[in-house]
Amino acid sequence: MTIVESQRPSELDVMKDVKRWSRRNPELGNGPLSTDRFISPEWFERERTELFAKTWINLGSVRDLEGPNSFFTRDLVVLDKQILVTMDADGEVRSFHNVCSHRGMKLMWEDRGACPRAFVCRFHGWAYEKDGRCVSVPDEIEFHFKDRSEIGLVPITTAVWNGFIFVTFSEETPDDLVTHLGPLGEKFESFPYDILELDYRYDIAERANWKVAIDAQNEIYHVPMLAPVHRFLSQGAFASNDDGYTRLNDFSRLGLHTRYTSISESYEETRFSNAVAKGNPAWGAEQLLPLVDPFEFHVLFPNMVMSFFGNMMFTYNFWPQDESNVVWEIRLHFPAAKTLADLVSREFSAKRFRDLLCEDKSGHEAIQRGCESGARPYIFLGDQEVQIRAFHRSVDDYLEGIRNV
Amino acid sequence: MSSASIVLPEGFENLSQYGAWAISRDEDRIAKRLETPFEEVVAFYDAVIDQVYEAMQYLSTRPVNNPSIDDINLVNILKSMAEIANAVEIYHQGPIPDAGDLRGYVSRIDRDLVGSDLNE
Ligand code: FES
Ligand SMILES: [Fe+2]
Numbered sequence: 001m002t003i004v005e006s007q008r009p010s011e012l013d014v015m016k017d018v019k020r021w022s023r024r025n026p027e028l029g030n031g032p033l034s035t036d037r038f039i040s041p042e043w044f045e046r047e048r049t050e051l052f053a054k055t056w057i058n059l060g061s062v063r064d065l066e067g068p069n070s071f072f073t074r075d076l077v078v079l080d081k082q083i084l085v086t087m088d089a090d091g092e093v094r095s096f097h098n099v100c101s102h103r104g105m106k107l108m109w110e111d112r113g114a115c116p117r118a119f120v121c122r123f124h125g126w127a128y129e130k131d132g133r134c135v136s137v138p139d140e141i142e143f144h145f146k147d148r149s150e151i152g153l154v155p156i157t158t159a160v161w162n163g164f165i166f167v168t169f170s171e172e173t174p175d176d177l178v179t180h181l182g183p184l185g186e187k188f189e190s191f192p193y194d195i196l197e198l199d200y201r202y203d204i205a206e207r208a209n210w211k212v213a214i215d216a217q218n219e220i221y222h223v224p225m226l227a228p229v230h231r232f233l234s235q236g237a238f239a240s241n242d243d244g245y246t247r248l249n250d251f252s253r254l255g256l257h258t259r260y261t262s263i264s265e266s267y268e269e270t271r272f273s274n275a276v277a278k279g280n281p282a283w284g285a286e287q288l289l290p291l292v293d294p295f296e297f298h299v300l301f302p303n304m305v306m307s308f309f310g311n312m313m314f315t316y317n318f319w320p321q322d323e324s325n326v327v328w329e330i331r332l333h334f335p336a337a338k339t340l341a342d343l344v345s346r347e348f349s350a351k352r353f354r355d356l357l358c359e360d361k362s363g364h365e366a367i368q369r370g371c372e373s374g375a376r377p378y379i380f381l382g383d384q385e386v387q388i389r390a391f392h393r394s395v396d397d398y399l400e401g402i403r404n405v
Numbered sequence: 406m407s408s409a410s411i412v413l414p415e416g417f418e419n420l421s422q423y424g425a426w427a428i429s430r431d432e433d434r435i436a437k438r439l440e441t442p443f444e445e446v447v448a449f450y451d452a453v454i455d456q457v458y459e460a461m462q463y464l465s466t467r468p469v470n471n472p473s474i475d476d477i478n479l480v481n482i483l484k485s486m487a488e489i490a491n492a493v494e495i496y497h498q499g500p501i502p503d504a505g506d507l508r509g510y511v512s513r514i515d516r517d518l519v520g521s522d523l524n525e
Binding site for chain 2: 198200202203227270271272275278279337338340341342343348352354358359362
């Protein structure tokens, strides 16, 4: 284990009601965390073989498809897999290795699109249906296979939950997706995801370990300090104490996943923000707020985030490239715009948020360099970072073969 | 992107000289934020800010489907305001200090008002 030297809570802590989350979750310990996990190629190799190769992985949602009869492709570098996701005319989602059965050519080269009449390999023209069946082989009479059922695309175990598309490459019988999602899945079982559109997507390559990037997003302790838009939002977009330090209103472990909330307080917005909000009151946070807390952040184990901020839902997928590189996929979802003013309100929410995340990027990369420097073998986590501790515990347990925390 | 004067809805004609900011694509709005001398960015902000509230009230009466060209121009001017608002109000400069390059933050989904458009 990498968690060492937990300290006992003192009587003073209890009296002042500080270090509350660690006291409520003593199983997480409170010692420092080793930095190997962010920099070691061996550690990364274990994550590939013991974590990503065995768990469920979110590839996005049906909103990434253009509707029935469409597809998208993904290059899953962490497992050296190329994936073709299809939706047929009936809305059934399937995924396959994006690999032609003939000689192994990458089948579809486009990122996404409407399904062509058939998926045709550009090398020799073998053609496949949306359900993976091979439907045409040029000069077939010269081949030796018995029948075409031997040469369909190789399917990947796929499950769809509330429109979110998950795959697993586990060779053992994996937990089903509902079991994997556990209490988090139950909590959002009837959330009306269908009122949300996917409106913005950013793919950000960073020179940072995937967990460095997740951790830096998975806390609000940095908000009053890091950078200008962060500091601006620390005036009230999150709960804070009298000293101006951000506070979690709630934290819980949901199986392998984590959740924390921080409830906004009122604060002085900028002139533009006020004019946009007051001129278009119909585009209010109340569109989603009755359903979730105003700022609610979930790490959906292992590499996805689902979070609610005002009337935006944002999701992140952190795609490890190697131990020190990640692609951070960011998707912003909003309720459908009804008026032209809604388009402007939505645009401003997205731009404010984008600038915030752009401020974060250089931090992620600087943390990685700091860990790689070997200056210290450990990092420290405070009580307001308990959710990071819980995430790493889930990773550690999974690598050790411990399931269903 | 046009630099000429543009048509705008009644009551907003005084902004017609800001055609250069009626930009339909995300990538081009980011470039405009970064490439325009910052005093000009501030001048654009100052010219528009007092009408944002009225413009939003007006646009909240206009459904998203089949917008007219003058409504599209007004929306695109306000989208440019959304792009530069943090620059003027918070950063006091065009680029974000000590951060990633904004040009890497072009949305891969970019629906402009005259048609749906994917940056892929
Ligand atoms: S490799 Fe695809 S048809 Fe030959
Ligand atoms: Fe941040």
